[in-house]
Amino acid sequence: xxxxxxxxxxxxxxxxxxxxxxxxxxxxxxxxxxxxxxxxxxxxxxxxxxxxxxxxxxxxxxxxxxxxxxxxxxxxxxxxxxxxxxxxxxxxxxxxxxxxxxxxxxxxxxxxxxxxxxxxxxxxxxxxxxxxxxxxxxxxxxxxxxxxxxxxxxxxxxxxxxxxxxxxxxxxxxxxxxxxxxxxxxxxxxx
Amino acid sequence: xxxxxxxxxxxxxxxxxxxxxxxxxxxxxxxxxxxxxxxxxxxxxxxxxxxxxxxxxxxxxxxxxxxxxxxxxxxxxxxxxxxxxxxxxxxxxxxxxxxxxxxxxxxxxxxxxxxxxxxxxxxxxxxxxxxxxxxxxxxxxxxxxxxxxxxxxxxxxxxxxxxxxxxxxxxxxxxxxxxxxxxxxxxxxxxxxxxxxxxxxxxxx
Amino acid sequence: xxxxxxxxxxxxxxxxxxxxxxxxxxxxxxxxxxxxxxxxxxxxxxxxxxxxxxxxxxxxxxxxxxxxxxxxxxxxxxxxxxxxxxxxxxxxxxxxxxxxxxxxxxxxxxxxxxxxxxxxxxxxxxxxxxxxxxxxxxxxxxxxxxxxxxxxxxxxxxxxxxxxxxxxxxxxxxxxxxxxxxxxxxxxxxxxxxxxxxxxx
Numbered sequence: 001x002x003x004x005x006x007x008x009x010x011x012x013x014x015x016x017x018x019x020x021x022x023x024x025x026x027x028x029x030x031x032x033x034x035x036x037x038x039x040x041x042x043x044x045x046x047x048x049x050x051x052x053x054x055x056x057x058x059x060x061x062x063x064x065x066x067x068x069x070x071x072x073x074x075x076x077x078x079x080x081x082x083x084x085x086x087x088x089x090x091x092x093x094x095x096x097x098x099x100x101x102x103x104x105x106x107x108x109x110x111x112x113x114x115x116x117x118x119x120x121x122x123x124x125x126x127x128x129x130x131x132x133x134x135x136x137x138x139x140x141x142x143x144x145x146x147x148x149x150x151x152x153x154x155x156x157x158x159x160x161x162x163x164x165x166x167x168x169x170x171x172x173x174x175x176x177x178x179x180x181x182x183x184x185x186x187x188x189x190x191x
Numbered sequence: 192x193x194x195x196x197x198x199x200x201x202x203x204x205x206x207x208x209x210x211x212x213x214x215x216x217x218x219x220x221x222x223x224x225x226x227x228x229x230x231x232x233x234x235x236x237x238x239x240x241x242x243x244x245x246x247x248x249x250x251x252x253x254x255x256x257x258x259x260x261x262x263x264x265x266x267x268x269x270x271x272x273x274x275x276x277x278x279x280x281x282x283x284x285x286x287x288x289x290x291x292x293x294x295x296x297x298x299x300x301x302x303x304x305x306x307x308x309x310x311x312x313x314x315x316x317x318x319x320x321x322x323x324x325x326x327x328x329x330x331x332x333x334x335x336x337x338x339x340x341x342x343x344x345x346x347x348x349x350x351x352x353x354x355x356x357x358x359x360x361x362x363x364x365x366x367x368x369x370x371x372x373x374x375x376x377x378x379x380x381x382x383x384x385x386x387x388x389x390x391x392x393x394x395x396x
Numbered sequence: 397x398x399x400x401x402x403x404x405x406x407x408x409x410x411x412x413x414x415x416x417x418x419x420x421x422x423x424x425x426x427x428x429x430x431x432x433x434x435x436x437x438x439x440x441x442x443x444x445x446x447x448x449x450x451x452x453x454x455x456x457x458x459x460x461x462x463x464x465x466x467x468x469x470x471x472x473x474x475x476x477x478x479x480x481x482x483x484x485x486x487x488x489x490x491x492x493x494x495x496x497x498x499x500x501x502x503x504x505x506x507x508x509x510x511x512x513x514x515x516x517x518x519x520x521x522x523x524x525x526x527x528x529x530x531x532x533x534x535x536x537x538x539x540x541x542x543x544x545x546x547x548x549x550x551x552x553x554x555x556x557x558x559x560x561x562x563x564x565x566x567x568x569x570x571x572x573x574x575x576x577x578x579x580x581x582x583x584x585x586x587x588x589x590x591x592x593x594x595x596x597x
Contacts, residue, residue, distance in 0.1 A: 021224040070422030074271040113220045120294045165386040173378030181371040272414040283428035365514040
């Protein structure tokens with residue numbers, strides 16, 4: 001797969017939320033308003049890109065050369081947790097207004113399966129460095145796309161007459177299902 | 192401090208009242224991803240149970256030794272270790288299942304159920320209670336996976352555990368095996384769960 | 397012990413115990429996992445070149461891996477090509493066998509795919525797809541026959557049957573095979589498929 005293919009596939013064809021089922025917790029939790037959804041998406045994209053770089057380096061410079069691939073899971077999750085911690089401290093210092101906008105979402109990102117999923121999938125697909133970074137950016141954007149679309153729909157849904165048991169998570173999932181159906185129309189796009 | 196539950200209640204709460212998937216809305220990623228066939232759902236449930244139970248055991252045993260500031264990091268290392276063991280075990284002894292579950296076994300490490308239980312329960316309760324809690328949550332999780340995967344496999348492939356259960360008159364609803372089917376089924380099940388909950392509540396009041 | 401010291405000690409101890417435990421488990425399972433992988437490749441090779449007695453890797457690059465198949469007299473009975481490419485939904489990984497002159501396809505098997513269940517996923521099905529690959533003439537690039545026919549006899553020698561309702565997945569498999577065949581022929585011309593040459597050096 002060439003770079004452009006990786007990028008487009010990550011956003012549309014193999015969308016992280018609607019195809020890989022990653023990042024569902026924030027997808028359901030933070031998709032009630034468009035601007036907070038967008039902020040979450042941007043935070044996730046940022047962390048994903050950093051994680052893509054870091055996980056690639058760890059995998060190719062330490063784990064594989066020393067035959068330590070069984071330490072992949074432990075090292076990836078620790079790197080992610082540390083990265084998020086560092087990013088949070090950095091943003092808090094460098095740009096308090098940005099921290100106000102994104103800050104609360106950052107700790108949530110650690111257990112966001114989307115980030116760990118990114119590290120694992122990139123390692124599984126054995127992408128080179130550039131493709132891994134592109135994969136990270138693309139997946140983050142795909143996540144952002146899905147969550148913003150969902151927020152847009154949910155803002156309208158709030159005004160609609162949803163049956164009581166389905167209010168909240170129930171209807172969100174059903175909407176996600178319809179979105180997944182729509183996105184599956186992107187399959188076969190890649191030549 | 193809330194009154195301590197009886198032993199039975201400590202276990203049973205994981206099945207319904209505090210069912211990790213249907214009530215707490217945790218662990219959704221694997222629930223949606225691997226429930227396209229019952230065997231995959233069960234395998235994932237067991238792997239998660241393995242990690243949850245052992246992690247809770249270790250965490251509740253050493254809780255007094257862990258300084259508060261490093262507790263999350265410690266939980267993560269403990270959980271990640273058991274996940275790695277489960278993942279390697281499956282890859283070595285059950286390759287087809289390992290292949291079917293793919294990256295979702297390593298993803299158990301970010302299954303909010305596990306970290307959530309360590310934080311909320313195992314780090315604050317005795318080993319015995321923590322084990323009961325872990326067993327209960329695991330059972331609840333496996334039940335949720337079983338229900339979802341049964342619906343998806345029976346309606347989506349006409350089979351159950353690979354055995355044909357629907358006659359040849361039945362044209363499988365392929366959508367059930369696709370991501371869309373997973374989302375929609377879970378959404379409907381959540382709605383049903385809330386409906387049951389509200390009906391039993393009104394009956395008892 | 398001060399708090400910072402205690403934090404460091406706890407983290408180090410936990411890290412060491414976990415590291416050692418994982419090292420043990422990792423080493424115990426390493427062989428088995430590698431064996432499983434070899435087994436999968438071996439089974440696939442036997443499937444795509446039925447007269448195989450032994451086989452070994454003879455060429456590898458980023459796009460494909462070629463295995464040479466030998467019979468009990470150590471004669472070359474064909475080459476098995478292991479390659480992957482973009483499918484309709486995700487990557488398709490497959491293996492097919494060709495005769496020693498790279499002019500006929502022996503068999504094809506799909507090793508990994510994530511196509512649409514019930515439709516594209518039928519590329520793994522013997523009856524709807526795979527049996528139509530046997531004995532195809534691959535001297536020139538293969539072409540897709542659509543609408544699909546119901547028996548291999550109705551196909552031209554270099555035609556491959558499409559799956560009704562899954563033309564794109566069928567096409568993708570065809571593309572993957574054609575592309576790798578082109579590469580295989582290049583490699584053959586470059587003399588890299590000859591094992592006598594390899595033994596001589």
